[in-house]
Amino acid sequence: MPRILVVDDQKDVRAMICMVLRVNQFDVIEAGTAASGLQLFRDQxxxxxxVDIYLDDSNGLDLVSSMRALVPDVPVVAVSGMTAFDGASMSDELTRVVYLQKPFRPAELMRAVETARAAVAAKGTPSLSACAG
Incomplete structure (x- = not known):
């Protein structure tokens, strides 16, 4: 069963994401802060x-960069309630990231996860491929 780490500071959003993933046969680990998410990522x-782009304690893109420094090819879906993803593709660590705008439907979440996983597997670059929300 594939394992996914979900980092979002909004408990209700995190719960919804996790529920959708579990229904779709994913093993899900949750984190409410960037610090706890990075520690989990280091340990497992x-x-x-x-990853939510706007976290209370950190910038989610900084978290993605830190994770990619440890595991360069980890598939990433970055979610945000904001519409601007400007400049997100500037650094190497932020390529092959699928961006998903909140609110999103369960099918859109699953499509974003599969797109991110397929892009890394194929070494593609769907950066700034914002999925409609």
């Missing part, structure tokens, strides 16, 4: 990560 292996 994950097949993908879902």
């Amino acid at each position: 292996a994950f097949d993908a990560v879902i």
Whole structure:
């Protein structure tokens, strides 16, 4: 069963994401802060990560960069309630990231996860491929 780390500071959003993933046969680990998410990422292996871009304690893109410094090819879905993802593709660590705008439907979440996993597997670059929300 594939393992996904979900990092979002909004408990209700995190719960919804986790529920959708579990229904779709993923093993899900949750974190409410960037610090706890990074520690979990260091301690365990994950097949993908879902990170909120705007976290209370950190910038989610900085978290993604830190994770990619440890595991360069980890599939990433970055979610945000904001519409601007400007400049997100500037650094190497932020390539092959699928961006998903909140609110999103369960099918859109699953499509974003599969796109991120497929892009890394194929070494593609869907950076700034914002999925409609």
